[in-house]
Amino acid sequence: MTYLLALDQGTSSSRSIVFDGDGRIVGQAQIELPQIYPQPGWVEHDPVQIWRGQQGTMVGALQSAGIQARELAAIGITNQRETTIVWRRATGEPIHNAIVWQDRRTEPLCQQLRAQGHDDAVARKTGLRIDAYFSATKLRWLLDHVPGARAEAERGELAFGTVDSWLVWQLTGGRRHATDVSNASRTMLFNIHTNRWDDDLLALLDIPRSLLPEVLPSRGDFGRASAALLGSAVAIGGVAGDQQAALFGQTCFTVGMAKNTYGTGCFMLMHTGEHAQASANGLITTAAAQPDAHRQYALEGSVFIGGAVVQWLRDGLHAIKASSEVQQLAESVPDAGGVLFVPAFTGLGAPYWTADARGTITGLTRGSTLAHIARAALESIAYQSAALLGAMSRDAPASGAAPVRELRVDGGACVNDLLMQFQADLLGIPVVRPACVETTALGAAYLAGLSAGVYQGLDELAARWRVDRRFEPAMPRERARELMAGWEHAVAQATLAPPASIPSGQKYS
Numbered sequence: 001m002t003y004l005l006a007l008d009q010g011t012s013s014s015r016s017i018v019f020d021g022d023g024r025i026v027g028q029a030q031i032e033l034p035q036i037y038p039q040p041g042w043v044e045h046d047p048v049q050i051w052r053g054q055q056g057t058m059v060g061a062l063q064s065a066g067i068q069a070r071e072l073a074a075i076g077i078t079n080q081r082e083t084t085i086v087w088r089r090a091t092g093e094p095i096h097n098a099i100v101w102q103d104r105r106t107e108p109l110c111q112q113l114r115a116q117g118h119d120d121a122v123a124r125k126t127g128l129r130i131d132a133y134f135s136a137t138k139l140r141w142l143l144d145h146v147p148g149a150r151a152e153a154e155r156g157e158l159a160f161g162t163v164d165s166w167l168v169w170q171l172t173g174g175r176r177h178a179t180d181v182s183n184a185s186r187t188m189l190f191n192i193h194t195n196r197w198d199d200d201l202l203a204l205l206d207i208p209r210s211l212l213p214e215v216l217p218s219r220g221d222f223g224r225a226s227a228a229l230l231g232s233a234v235a236i237g238g239v240a241g242d243q244q245a246a247l248f249g250q251t252c253f254t255v256g257m258a259k260n261t262y263g264t265g266c267f268m269l270m271h272t273g274e275h276a277q278a279s280a281n282g283l284i285t286t287a288a289a290q291p292d293a294h295r296q297y298a299l300e301g302s303v304f305i306g307g308a309v310v311q312w313l314r315d316g317l318h319a320i321k322a323s324s325e326v327q328q329l330a331e332s333v334p335d336a337g338g339v340l341f342v343p344a345f346t347g348l349g350a351p352y353w354t355a356d357a358r359g360t361i362t363g364l365t366r367g368s369t370l371a372h373i374a375r376a377a378l379e380s381i382a383y384q385s386a387a388l389l390g391a392m393s394r395d396a397p398a399s400g401a402a403p404v405r406e407l408r409v410d411g412g413a414c415v416n417d418l419l420m421q422f423q424a425d426l427l428g429i430p431v432v433r434p435a436c437v438e439t440t441a442l443g444a445a446y447l448a449g450l451s452a453g454v455y456q457g458l459d460e461l462a463a464r465w466r467v468d469r470r471f472e473p474a475m476p477r478e479r480a481r482e483l484m485a486g487w488e489h490a491v492a493q494a495t496l497a498p499p500a501s502i503p504s505g506q507k508y509s
Contacts, residue, residue, distance in 0.1 A: 002073050004449050005061065005234070006441035007054055009079045009163050010242065011100065011264040012311070014053040016061035017441045018072075021454055023464050025438065027065025029057040036097060041104040041346065044097035047085050050163065051170045058230060069230035074237035074452040075171070076444030077222075078245035079163035081186045084138035086149065086160050086211070092174055095158065096146050098166075099138040102265075102304060102346050106137035107355050113137075118204060125191045125198050127276060127285030129353060133302070135162060136188035140205050153208045160211040162186065164239045168222050171236060176223035178214045181295075182244035185287035190215070192276055192287050195295065218244070218289040219447045238447025240289040242440045243267040247298060248289040249443030250408045250434065251462040256396060258404045260385055261440065262413035265349075266306035268388045269298040270396065270404065281391035282351025289443065291450055291458065299395055301350035301388035305343040305359075307413040309377045312343070319370045327416050330375035338363040340383075340490040341376035348491070351391040357495040378419050383487040386426040390484075406430045410439040417471075425475035426484065435466040 002021035008014075015030035031053045036044040062069060082101035087094045099105070113122075113130050122130050132138075139160055143150045152158050161169065165179045184190040184197075189207065191198040197212050216222065222236035240248060243261055247269045250259040258270040269288070276285050276297045288296035310326050313319045320326055342348075344357035361373060393403040406429055413419060414433055424431040436442055449455045473480075 001071075002454050003065065003067055003071050004445040004452075004454065005058065005072050005075045006445040006448070007058065007075065007077045007167060008242070008438075008441040008444065009050060009054050009077070009167060011080045011102070014050060014057055015441070016054070016057040017438060017445070018061050018065040018067065019442065019445045021449070023436060023442055023445070025436065027061045027063070027067070029060025029064055031057055043100040043103045045083065045100055047087070047094040047098050047166060050098065050166065054167060055229065062230065069232040069234055072234045073454050074235045074448035075225055076238035076446070076448030077164050077167055077236065078240055078242050078440050078444035079167065079183070081162060081183055081241035081243065082133060082135050082138075083163050084135045084142065084160070085163065085166045086139065086142050086158050087166070087169070088152070089157055089159050089174070092169065095149055096142055098163070099141065101133060103138065104132050104346055104355065106132040106141050109137045109140065110355075113204070122188060122201070123278070125193070125201060126188050127185065127192050127278070128188050129284060130188070131353065132355070133304075133349070134186060134188040136201070136205050136207070139207055139211070143207070153211055156210040158211055159213070161213050162241075164241070165213045168236060168239070171225040171229065172223040173226045178216055178222050180216055180218040180220070180239040181287045181290050182218055182241040183239070184215045186241060192285065192297070217292060218248075219291045219451045221451070235452065236448070237451030238444055240444060240447060243269055243300065244287070244289040244298070245443030245447070246410055246440040247271065247443070248446060249439030249441070250410060251458075251465045252408065253458050253462060256404065257408070258389075258392065259408040259410065259439075260388075262306055262381060262409065262411035262419070264306060264308045266303035266381060266385050266388075268301045268385060268392065270392050272297045272299055277395065279391070279395050281394045282353060283388075283391055283395060284350065289447060291447060299392055301391060303381070303384040303388065304346050304349045306381050306384070307411070308345075309341070309343040309380060310413070312345070313374060313377055317373075319374055326374055326378060327418050329371050330378050331418055333369070333371045333375055336376040336379055337368055337372040338365070339368055339372045339376040340486060341373065341380045342490050342494040343377065343380050344494050348495070351387055352491060352495070354495045357491075360490065360494040362490050362493055378416065379422055381413060382419060382423040382426055383484070385423060386484060387487070389427055404429065406432050408432050408434065410434065410437050420471045421474070424471040424473045426480050428473050428477055428480060430473070431471040433468045433471070435468045437468070
Protein backbone atom coordinates (compact mmCIF):
# COMPACT_ATOMS: atom_id res chain seq x y z
CA MET A 1 0.00 0.00 0.00
CA THR A 2 1.21 3.51 -0.88
CA TYR A 3 0.80 6.38 1.58
CA LEU A 4 1.21 10.14 1.31
CA LEU A 5 1.51 12.57 4.23
CA ALA A 6 0.00 16.04 3.80
CA LEU A 7 0.94 18.83 6.21
CA ASP A 8 -1.92 21.36 6.31
CA GLN A 9 -0.80 24.38 8.32
CA GLY A 10 -3.77 26.74 8.55
CA THR A 11 -4.66 29.99 10.25
CA SER A 12 -6.48 28.42 13.18
CA SER A 13 -4.89 24.98 13.37
CA SER A 14 -2.06 22.74 12.28
CA ARG A 15 -2.96 19.31 11.03
CA SER A 16 -1.43 16.34 9.27
CA ILE A 17 -3.35 13.81 7.20
CA VAL A 18 -2.21 10.45 5.82
CA PHE A 19 -3.84 9.48 2.53
CA ASP A 20 -3.61 6.14 0.79
CA GLY A 21 -2.95 5.95 -2.92
CA ASP A 22 -6.68 6.17 -3.66
CA GLY A 23 -6.93 9.53 -1.87
CA ARG A 24 -8.72 8.13 1.18
CA ILE A 25 -7.90 9.45 4.66
CA VAL A 26 -6.37 6.71 6.80
CA GLY A 27 -5.01 8.80 9.67
CA GLN A 28 -4.94 12.36 10.89
CA ALA A 29 -4.09 14.62 13.81
CA GLN A 30 -4.83 18.27 14.51
CA ILE A 31 -3.97 20.92 17.09
CA GLU A 32 -5.39 24.40 17.49
CA LEU A 33 -3.03 27.30 16.80
CA PRO A 34 -3.27 30.12 19.35
CA GLN A 35 -4.00 33.57 17.92
CA ILE A 36 -2.10 36.61 19.18
CA TYR A 37 -3.70 40.08 19.00
CA PRO A 38 -1.14 42.66 20.20
CA GLN A 39 -3.50 45.55 19.37
CA PRO A 40 -6.62 46.16 17.26
CA GLY A 41 -6.06 45.14 13.65
CA TRP A 42 -2.87 43.19 14.42
CA VAL A 43 -2.79 39.38 14.20
CA GLU A 44 0.28 37.25 14.95
CA HIS A 45 1.33 33.62 15.38
CA ASP A 46 4.32 32.19 17.20
CA PRO A 47 6.46 30.49 14.49
CA VAL A 48 7.89 28.06 17.05
CA GLN A 49 4.36 27.00 18.00
CA ILE A 50 3.55 26.56 14.31
CA TRP A 51 6.48 24.20 13.87
CA ARG A 52 6.06 22.29 17.15
CA GLY A 53 2.36 21.86 16.53
CA GLN A 54 2.92 20.69 12.98
CA GLN A 55 5.68 18.33 14.10
CA GLY A 56 3.39 16.83 16.73
CA THR A 57 0.56 16.28 14.27
CA MET A 58 2.91 14.54 11.83
CA VAL A 59 3.75 11.96 14.48
CA GLY A 60 0.11 11.75 15.56
CA ALA A 61 -1.17 11.20 12.00
CA LEU A 62 1.29 8.35 11.41
CA GLN A 63 0.23 6.77 14.72
CA SER A 64 -3.43 7.21 13.77
CA ALA A 65 -2.80 5.50 10.43
CA GLY A 66 -0.79 2.74 12.08
CA ILE A 67 2.15 3.13 9.71
CA GLN A 68 5.83 4.02 9.83
CA ALA A 69 7.51 6.91 8.01
CA ARG A 70 9.36 4.46 5.78
CA GLU A 71 5.99 3.52 4.24
CA LEU A 72 5.43 7.09 2.99
CA ALA A 73 6.03 7.76 -0.70
CA ALA A 74 6.35 11.52 -0.12
CA ILE A 75 5.27 14.53 1.93
CA GLY A 76 3.19 17.42 0.59
CA ILE A 77 2.82 20.80 2.28
CA THR A 78 -0.03 23.29 2.11
CA ASN A 79 -0.24 26.41 4.21
CA GLN A 80 -1.91 29.65 5.16
CA ARG A 81 -0.63 32.11 2.58
CA GLU A 82 0.85 35.64 2.92
CA THR A 83 1.70 35.09 6.60
CA THR A 84 5.24 36.37 6.98
CA ILE A 85 8.13 34.92 8.98
CA VAL A 86 11.75 36.07 9.18
CA TRP A 87 14.40 33.97 10.91
CA ARG A 88 18.16 33.87 11.40
CA ARG A 89 19.92 31.54 9.01
CA ALA A 90 22.58 30.54 11.55
CA THR A 91 20.18 29.42 14.29
CA GLY A 92 16.71 29.12 12.71
CA GLU A 93 15.45 31.51 15.40
CA PRO A 94 12.55 33.78 14.37
CA ILE A 95 13.26 37.48 14.87
CA HIS A 96 9.60 38.23 15.65
CA ASN A 97 6.21 36.58 15.70
CA ALA A 98 4.74 35.72 12.31
CA ILE A 99 2.58 38.53 10.93
CA VAL A 100 -0.63 36.82 9.79
CA TRP A 101 -2.36 37.47 6.48
CA GLN A 102 -5.30 39.08 8.33
CA ASP A 103 -3.04 41.69 9.95
CA ARG A 104 -3.71 45.32 8.89
CA ARG A 105 -0.81 47.16 10.57
CA THR A 106 0.83 48.07 7.24
CA GLU A 107 -2.20 49.80 5.75
CA PRO A 108 -0.56 53.26 6.16
CA LEU A 109 2.36 52.09 4.01
CA CYS A 110 -0.07 50.68 1.45
CA GLN A 111 -1.91 54.01 1.37
CA GLN A 112 1.39 55.76 0.78
CA LEU A 113 2.31 53.43 -2.10
CA ARG A 114 -1.11 53.88 -3.69
CA ALA A 115 -0.89 57.65 -3.30
CA GLN A 116 2.48 57.56 -5.07
CA GLY A 117 0.82 55.90 -8.06
CA HIS A 118 2.32 52.41 -7.85
CA ASP A 119 -0.99 50.47 -8.07
CA ASP A 120 -0.94 49.82 -11.81
CA ALA A 121 2.70 48.72 -11.95
CA VAL A 122 2.21 46.32 -9.03
CA ALA A 123 -0.93 44.88 -10.61
CA ARG A 124 0.75 44.37 -14.00
CA LYS A 125 3.66 42.45 -12.49
CA THR A 126 2.01 40.54 -9.65
CA GLY A 127 -1.70 40.37 -10.48
CA LEU A 128 -2.36 41.79 -7.00
CA ARG A 129 -3.60 45.03 -5.52
CA ILE A 130 -1.48 47.01 -3.11
CA ASP A 131 -2.92 45.78 0.17
CA ALA A 132 -1.76 44.92 3.68
CA TYR A 133 -3.11 41.41 3.02
CA PHE A 134 0.01 40.45 1.05
CA SER A 135 3.47 39.67 2.41
CA ALA A 136 5.65 42.48 1.04
CA THR A 137 4.65 45.26 3.40
CA LYS A 138 4.66 42.86 6.36
CA LEU A 139 8.27 41.99 5.53
CA ARG A 140 9.12 45.68 5.21
CA TRP A 141 7.54 46.32 8.64
CA LEU A 142 9.70 43.64 10.25
CA LEU A 143 12.87 45.08 8.71
CA ASP A 144 11.92 48.57 9.89
CA HIS A 145 10.70 47.75 13.39
CA VAL A 146 12.71 44.81 14.75
CA PRO A 147 15.95 46.25 16.19
CA GLY A 148 18.93 45.34 14.03
CA ALA A 149 16.87 43.43 11.47
CA ARG A 150 17.68 45.56 8.46
CA ALA A 151 21.41 45.44 9.13
CA GLU A 152 21.25 41.65 9.55
CA ALA A 153 19.28 41.34 6.32
CA GLU A 154 21.79 43.43 4.40
CA ARG A 155 24.56 41.15 5.66
CA GLY A 156 22.63 38.13 4.33
CA GLU A 157 22.02 36.70 7.80
CA LEU A 158 18.20 36.54 7.65
CA ALA A 159 15.74 34.39 5.70
CA PHE A 160 12.18 35.35 4.79
CA GLY A 161 9.44 32.93 4.02
CA THR A 162 5.76 32.29 4.02
CA VAL A 163 4.75 29.37 6.24
CA ASP A 164 5.63 26.74 3.63
CA SER A 165 9.25 27.97 3.52
CA TRP A 166 9.42 27.92 7.32
CA LEU A 167 8.23 24.30 7.38
CA VAL A 168 10.58 23.22 4.58
CA TRP A 169 13.49 24.82 6.45
CA GLN A 170 12.57 23.02 9.67
CA LEU A 171 11.87 19.68 8.01
CA THR A 172 15.20 19.68 6.19
CA GLY A 173 17.22 20.92 9.14
CA GLY A 174 17.93 24.23 7.42
CA ARG A 175 19.28 22.63 4.25
CA ARG A 176 16.58 24.05 1.96
CA HIS A 177 15.18 27.58 1.75
CA ALA A 178 12.48 27.24 -0.88
CA THR A 179 8.90 28.06 -1.79
CA ASP A 180 6.62 27.30 -4.72
CA VAL A 181 5.16 29.61 -7.36
CA SER A 182 1.70 29.69 -5.76
CA ASN A 183 3.03 31.01 -2.45
CA ALA A 184 5.55 33.33 -4.11
CA SER A 185 2.72 34.87 -6.13
CA ARG A 186 1.09 36.05 -2.89
CA THR A 187 4.01 38.13 -1.67
CA MET A 188 3.60 41.19 -3.96
CA LEU A 189 7.29 40.77 -4.81
CA PHE A 190 7.00 38.06 -7.50
CA ASN A 191 6.44 38.66 -11.21
CA ILE A 192 3.86 36.05 -12.22
CA HIS A 193 4.67 36.48 -15.92
CA THR A 194 8.39 35.70 -15.60
CA ASN A 195 8.17 33.45 -12.49
CA ARG A 196 10.94 35.45 -10.85
CA TRP A 197 11.40 37.80 -7.93
CA ASP A 198 11.09 41.31 -9.34
CA ASP A 199 13.99 43.73 -8.85
CA ASP A 200 11.79 46.81 -9.27
CA LEU A 201 9.40 45.67 -6.55
CA LEU A 202 12.26 44.77 -4.22
CA ALA A 203 13.66 48.26 -4.73
CA LEU A 204 10.26 49.87 -4.18
CA LEU A 205 9.86 48.09 -0.84
CA ASP A 206 13.58 48.34 0.05
CA ILE A 207 13.90 44.58 0.58
CA PRO A 208 17.30 42.85 0.11
CA ARG A 209 17.16 39.96 -2.38
CA SER A 210 19.29 37.82 -0.05
CA LEU A 211 16.23 37.30 2.17
CA LEU A 212 14.24 35.46 -0.48
CA PRO A 213 13.75 31.72 -0.96
CA GLU A 214 14.30 29.72 -4.14
CA VAL A 215 11.07 29.39 -6.15
CA LEU A 216 10.12 25.97 -7.57
CA PRO A 217 7.07 24.53 -9.36
CA SER A 218 4.45 23.24 -6.91
CA ARG A 219 5.44 19.67 -7.78
CA GLY A 220 9.17 19.45 -7.29
CA ASP A 221 12.15 18.51 -5.17
CA PHE A 222 11.93 20.46 -1.93
CA GLY A 223 14.47 18.28 -0.16
CA ARG A 224 14.00 15.48 2.34
CA ALA A 225 12.55 15.58 5.81
CA SER A 226 15.23 14.63 8.27
CA ALA A 227 15.21 11.03 9.49
CA ALA A 228 15.59 12.37 13.02
CA LEU A 229 12.04 13.75 12.88
CA LEU A 230 10.02 10.70 11.86
CA GLY A 231 12.46 7.79 11.92
CA SER A 232 13.08 7.76 8.17
CA ALA A 233 14.00 10.45 5.67
CA VAL A 234 11.04 11.27 3.39
CA ALA A 235 11.02 13.30 0.18
CA ILE A 236 9.08 16.57 0.19
CA GLY A 237 7.51 16.41 -3.27
CA GLY A 238 4.82 19.06 -3.34
CA VAL A 239 4.09 22.53 -1.94
CA ALA A 240 1.17 24.86 -2.63
CA GLY A 241 -0.62 27.67 -0.84
CA ASP A 242 -3.82 26.45 0.73
CA GLN A 243 -6.25 27.88 -1.82
CA GLN A 244 -4.29 26.74 -4.85
CA ALA A 245 -3.91 23.34 -3.21
CA ALA A 246 -7.69 23.18 -2.75
CA LEU A 247 -8.25 24.07 -6.42
CA PHE A 248 -5.88 21.22 -7.31
CA GLY A 249 -7.49 18.83 -4.83
CA GLN A 250 -10.90 19.62 -6.33
CA THR A 251 -9.36 18.61 -9.70
CA CYS A 252 -10.27 21.97 -11.23
CA PHE A 253 -7.65 21.62 -13.93
CA THR A 254 -9.42 23.23 -16.89
CA VAL A 255 -10.46 26.77 -17.78
CA GLY A 256 -13.68 27.90 -16.11
CA MET A 257 -13.76 25.35 -13.26
CA ALA A 258 -14.18 27.01 -9.86
CA LYS A 259 -14.10 26.15 -6.18
CA ASN A 260 -14.81 27.98 -2.93
CA THR A 261 -13.11 27.11 0.35
CA TYR A 262 -15.03 27.92 3.53
CA GLY A 263 -12.36 28.27 6.19
CA THR A 264 -11.31 31.11 8.48
CA GLY A 265 -11.87 33.23 5.39
CA CYS A 266 -13.52 32.23 2.11
CA PHE A 267 -11.49 31.92 -1.04
CA MET A 268 -12.95 31.40 -4.48
CA LEU A 269 -10.70 30.50 -7.39
CA MET A 270 -11.48 29.95 -11.07
CA HIS A 271 -8.88 28.28 -13.25
CA THR A 272 -7.86 30.36 -16.27
CA GLY A 273 -5.27 27.97 -17.75
CA GLU A 274 -2.04 29.45 -19.09
CA HIS A 275 -3.65 32.90 -19.38
CA ALA A 276 -2.94 35.40 -16.59
CA GLN A 277 -6.23 37.27 -16.89
CA ALA A 278 -6.60 40.71 -15.34
CA SER A 279 -9.92 41.23 -13.57
CA ALA A 280 -12.22 44.14 -14.32
CA ASN A 281 -14.39 43.33 -11.30
CA GLY A 282 -12.28 43.56 -8.16
CA LEU A 283 -10.63 40.12 -8.27
CA ILE A 284 -6.94 39.37 -8.33
CA THR A 285 -4.83 37.24 -10.66
CA THR A 286 -2.69 34.58 -9.04
CA ALA A 287 -0.52 31.62 -9.93
CA ALA A 288 -2.34 28.31 -9.66
CA ALA A 289 -0.55 25.20 -8.41
CA GLN A 290 1.98 24.32 -11.08
CA PRO A 291 2.47 20.54 -11.54
CA ASP A 292 5.12 20.98 -14.27
CA ALA A 293 7.07 23.67 -16.11
CA HIS A 294 3.93 25.19 -17.70
CA ARG A 295 2.57 28.26 -15.93
CA GLN A 296 -0.97 28.01 -14.62
CA TYR A 297 -3.17 30.86 -13.41
CA ALA A 298 -6.42 31.56 -11.62
CA LEU A 299 -8.73 34.43 -10.78
CA GLU A 300 -9.28 34.72 -7.04
CA GLY A 301 -11.60 36.50 -4.69
CA SER A 302 -10.81 36.56 -0.98
CA VAL A 303 -13.26 37.04 1.89
CA PHE A 304 -11.30 37.95 5.00
CA ILE A 305 -13.88 36.79 7.55
CA GLY A 306 -15.71 33.57 6.66
CA GLY A 307 -15.85 30.82 9.26
CA ALA A 308 -14.08 33.19 11.65
CA VAL A 309 -17.46 34.85 12.21
CA VAL A 310 -18.58 31.64 13.95
CA GLN A 311 -15.48 31.83 16.16
CA TRP A 312 -16.55 35.36 17.07
CA LEU A 313 -20.03 34.13 18.00
CA ARG A 314 -18.33 31.60 20.28
CA ASP A 315 -15.45 33.61 21.77
CA GLY A 316 -16.66 37.20 21.46
CA LEU A 317 -20.43 37.13 21.83
CA HIS A 318 -20.50 33.85 23.80
CA ALA A 319 -23.65 32.92 21.89
CA ILE A 320 -22.48 29.30 21.56
CA LYS A 321 -20.06 27.10 23.46
CA ALA A 322 -18.75 25.20 20.42
CA SER A 323 -18.66 26.12 16.74
CA SER A 324 -20.61 22.96 15.91
CA GLU A 325 -23.66 24.41 17.71
CA VAL A 326 -24.18 27.25 15.24
CA GLN A 327 -26.30 25.33 12.73
CA GLN A 328 -28.77 24.16 15.39
CA LEU A 329 -29.09 27.70 16.78
CA ALA A 330 -29.55 29.18 13.30
CA GLU A 331 -32.12 26.55 12.35
CA SER A 332 -34.22 27.40 15.42
CA VAL A 333 -35.62 30.35 13.44
CA PRO A 334 -37.07 30.16 9.91
CA ASP A 335 -34.91 33.03 8.62
CA ALA A 336 -32.71 35.87 9.84
CA GLY A 337 -35.73 38.08 10.51
CA GLY A 338 -34.32 40.92 8.43
CA VAL A 339 -31.00 40.94 10.31
CA LEU A 340 -27.89 41.37 8.16
CA PHE A 341 -24.39 40.87 9.55
CA VAL A 342 -21.42 42.34 7.66
CA PRO A 343 -18.37 40.82 9.45
CA ALA A 344 -15.83 43.39 8.28
CA PHE A 345 -13.67 42.91 11.37
CA THR A 346 -10.49 43.53 9.34
CA GLY A 347 -11.99 45.45 6.43
CA LEU A 348 -13.58 43.95 3.33
CA GLY A 349 -11.69 41.99 0.70
CA ALA A 350 -12.79 41.24 -2.85
CA PRO A 351 -14.68 42.52 -4.68
CA TYR A 352 -15.01 45.60 -2.40
CA TRP A 353 -11.42 46.16 -1.16
CA THR A 354 -12.45 48.59 1.55
CA ALA A 355 -9.76 48.50 4.21
CA ASP A 356 -11.61 50.88 6.54
CA ALA A 357 -14.91 49.01 6.65
CA ARG A 358 -15.90 47.70 10.06
CA GLY A 359 -18.36 45.03 11.16
CA THR A 360 -22.03 45.95 11.40
CA ILE A 361 -25.27 44.23 12.34
CA THR A 362 -28.31 45.92 10.81
CA GLY A 363 -32.04 45.27 10.75
CA LEU A 364 -32.36 44.63 14.48
CA THR A 365 -35.80 44.88 16.10
CA ARG A 366 -37.18 44.10 19.54
CA GLY A 367 -37.96 40.66 18.16
CA SER A 368 -34.37 39.91 17.16
CA THR A 369 -32.67 37.11 19.11
CA LEU A 370 -29.28 35.46 19.26
CA ALA A 371 -30.68 32.87 16.86
CA HIS A 372 -31.37 35.56 14.26
CA ILE A 373 -27.87 36.95 14.68
CA ALA A 374 -26.39 33.44 14.40
CA ARG A 375 -28.35 32.83 11.21
CA ALA A 376 -27.30 36.22 9.82
CA ALA A 377 -23.69 35.37 10.66
CA LEU A 378 -23.89 32.12 8.69
CA GLU A 379 -25.67 33.84 5.82
CA SER A 380 -22.96 36.52 5.70
CA ILE A 381 -20.53 33.84 4.53
CA ALA A 382 -22.84 32.98 1.62
CA TYR A 383 -23.54 36.63 0.74
CA GLN A 384 -19.85 37.46 0.53
CA SER A 385 -19.19 34.40 -1.59
CA ALA A 386 -22.11 35.24 -3.89
CA ALA A 387 -20.60 38.68 -4.48
CA LEU A 388 -17.35 36.95 -5.47
CA LEU A 389 -19.04 34.59 -7.91
CA GLY A 390 -20.89 37.50 -9.49
CA ALA A 391 -17.58 39.24 -10.14
CA MET A 392 -16.01 36.01 -11.40
CA SER A 393 -18.85 35.34 -13.83
CA ARG A 394 -18.50 38.84 -15.26
CA ASP A 395 -14.76 38.24 -15.75
CA ALA A 396 -15.16 34.72 -17.20
CA PRO A 397 -15.75 35.61 -20.89
CA ALA A 398 -12.38 37.39 -21.10
CA SER A 399 -10.62 34.10 -20.25
CA GLY A 400 -12.59 32.18 -22.84
CA ALA A 401 -14.71 30.51 -20.18
CA ALA A 402 -18.46 30.38 -19.89
CA PRO A 403 -19.93 31.69 -16.61
CA VAL A 404 -19.41 29.24 -13.77
CA ARG A 405 -22.04 26.47 -14.02
CA GLU A 406 -21.40 24.79 -10.68
CA LEU A 407 -19.35 25.62 -7.61
CA ARG A 408 -17.25 22.95 -5.95
CA VAL A 409 -16.91 23.57 -2.22
CA ASP A 410 -14.63 22.47 0.59
CA GLY A 411 -13.33 23.59 3.97
CA GLY A 412 -14.68 23.16 7.46
CA ALA A 413 -17.88 25.19 7.05
CA CYS A 414 -19.01 23.37 3.90
CA VAL A 415 -20.34 20.54 6.08
CA ASN A 416 -23.05 22.98 7.22
CA ASP A 417 -26.06 22.00 5.08
CA LEU A 418 -27.99 25.17 5.94
CA LEU A 419 -25.14 27.34 4.68
CA MET A 420 -24.61 25.30 1.51
CA GLN A 421 -28.30 25.37 0.58
CA PHE A 422 -28.49 29.12 1.14
CA GLN A 423 -25.37 29.48 -0.98
CA ALA A 424 -26.95 27.57 -3.87
CA ASP A 425 -30.13 29.64 -3.52
CA LEU A 426 -28.22 32.92 -3.76
CA LEU A 427 -26.06 31.76 -6.67
CA GLY A 428 -28.73 30.06 -8.73
CA ILE A 429 -26.32 27.23 -9.63
CA PRO A 430 -25.57 23.87 -7.98
CA VAL A 431 -23.16 23.83 -5.06
CA VAL A 432 -21.29 20.52 -5.08
CA ARG A 433 -19.64 19.06 -1.98
CA PRO A 434 -17.10 16.30 -2.64
CA ALA A 435 -16.84 13.05 -0.72
CA CYS A 436 -13.50 14.27 0.68
CA VAL A 437 -13.87 17.83 1.95
CA GLU A 438 -10.21 17.95 3.00
CA THR A 439 -9.29 18.98 -0.52
CA THR A 440 -6.58 21.41 0.61
CA ALA A 441 -4.56 18.60 2.16
CA LEU A 442 -5.58 16.28 -0.68
CA GLY A 443 -4.19 18.75 -3.24
CA ALA A 444 -0.84 18.76 -1.43
CA ALA A 445 -0.89 14.96 -1.32
CA TYR A 446 -1.68 14.78 -5.04
CA LEU A 447 1.25 17.07 -5.89
CA ALA A 448 3.58 14.96 -3.75
CA GLY A 449 2.16 11.79 -5.30
CA LEU A 450 2.82 13.08 -8.82
CA SER A 451 6.39 13.88 -7.80
CA ALA A 452 6.87 10.39 -6.35
CA GLY A 453 5.33 8.63 -9.35
CA VAL A 454 2.28 7.42 -7.41
CA TYR A 455 0.08 9.08 -10.06
CA GLN A 456 0.83 9.33 -13.76
CA GLY A 457 -1.09 12.48 -14.65
CA LEU A 458 -3.99 14.87 -14.11
CA ASP A 459 -6.55 12.67 -15.88
CA GLU A 460 -5.95 9.95 -13.30
CA LEU A 461 -6.54 12.45 -10.49
CA ALA A 462 -9.69 13.90 -12.09
CA ALA A 463 -11.18 10.41 -12.32
CA ARG A 464 -10.85 10.05 -8.53
CA TRP A 465 -13.07 13.04 -7.67
CA ARG A 466 -16.37 11.93 -6.07
CA VAL A 467 -19.55 13.81 -5.07
CA ASP A 468 -21.00 13.67 -1.58
CA ARG A 469 -23.99 15.96 -2.18
CA ARG A 470 -25.30 18.44 -4.73
CA PHE A 471 -27.27 21.39 -3.36
CA GLU A 472 -29.67 22.56 -6.07
CA PRO A 473 -31.04 26.13 -5.95
CA ALA A 474 -34.64 26.22 -4.71
CA MET A 475 -35.22 29.95 -4.18
CA PRO A 476 -36.92 32.05 -6.91
CA ARG A 477 -34.31 34.16 -8.67
CA GLU A 478 -36.21 37.37 -8.00
CA ARG A 479 -36.12 36.68 -4.27
CA ALA A 480 -32.38 35.94 -4.45
CA ARG A 481 -31.81 39.26 -6.23
CA GLU A 482 -33.78 41.08 -3.53
CA LEU A 483 -31.66 39.48 -0.82
CA MET A 484 -28.42 40.40 -2.59
CA ALA A 485 -29.62 43.98 -3.01
CA GLY A 486 -30.24 44.10 0.75
CA TRP A 487 -26.77 42.74 1.36
CA GLU A 488 -25.14 45.38 -0.85
CA HIS A 489 -27.05 48.07 1.06
CA ALA A 490 -25.72 46.66 4.34
CA VAL A 491 -22.17 46.67 2.93
CA ALA A 492 -22.59 50.32 2.01
CA GLN A 493 -23.58 51.06 5.60
CA ALA A 494 -20.44 49.30 6.84
CA THR A 495 -18.27 51.50 4.65
CA LEU A 496 -19.84 54.91 5.17
CA ALA A 497 -16.87 56.23 7.16
CA PRO A 498 -14.55 58.26 4.92
CA PRO A 499 -11.30 56.42 4.12
CA ALA A 500 -8.35 57.27 6.30
CA SER A 501 -5.69 59.38 4.64
CA ILE A 502 -2.12 60.24 5.40
CA PRO A 503 -1.85 63.93 6.40
CA SER A 504 0.32 66.03 4.13
CA GLY A 505 3.99 65.51 4.89
CA GLN A 506 3.43 62.48 7.14
CA LYS A 507 5.51 59.44 6.25
CA TYR A 508 5.07 55.74 6.95
CA SER A 509 6.60 54.70 10.23
